[in-house]
Amino acid sequence: MSDYVFTYPIEVRFRDTDGLGHVNNAVYLTYFEAVRLAYGLHLLAGSRLEDVPFIMGEATIRYLRPVFYGDQIVATARVSRIGTKSFVFDHQIRRGAEVVTTGTTVAVWYDYAAEQTLPIPDSFRARVAEVQGE
Numbered sequence: 001m002s003d004y005v006f007t008y009p010i011e012v013r014f015r016d017t018d019g020l021g022h023v024n025n026a027v028y029l030t031y032f033e034a035v036r037l038a039y040g041l042h043l044l045a046g047s048r049l050e051d052v053p054f055i056m057g058e059a060t061i062r063y064l065r066p067v068f069y070g071d072q073i074v075a076t077a078r079v080s081r082i083g084t085k086s087f088v089f090d091h092q093i094r095r096g097a098e099v100v101t102t103g104t105t106v107a108v109w110y111d112y113a114a115e116q117t118l119p120i121p122d123s124f125r126a127r128v129a130e131v132q133g134e
Helices: 027-044 122-131
Strands: 006-011 054-063 072-082 086-095 098-111
Touching (some): 006 027, 027 072, 027 086, 027 098, 027 122, 072 122
Antiparallel strands (some): 086 098
C-alpha cells in the first residue's frame, strides 16, 4: 500500500484562502472530503451520495507547506487499514511533486435508515484489494 492510487485535481479558489493569503486550515478537510467521496464512489461503483454507506468518524491533518490561491494541487487517497466497522483513508495533497499536506480520515460503515454502524462487507474489502493491487 505504498502508492496513492486515487487522485483528484483541485484548483485553489480565492474563497479557500484566509487573510494571510494561504489556504485556511479548515479548507483542507474539504479537500480530503472531495477525494474521499470520489474514491468511495469509485470503489463502490456508485454515482450518488446515497451510494456511499460510510460517514467520517475522525480526521487528522499535518500541514507541511502553505498553499496559495491559483495553485494547482492534487488530493490523493488510499485505504490503509480496514477494521470490523471502520476503515482508514490516508491522504496526501501535492503541488507538483511536493507533498504539502498529509492526513488520515477514519470512515465508519453506516446504515443511515437504521442510524447505526454495520460491519464492513467482504465485497468492499475485496474491491479495495483489487483497486489498490494488494
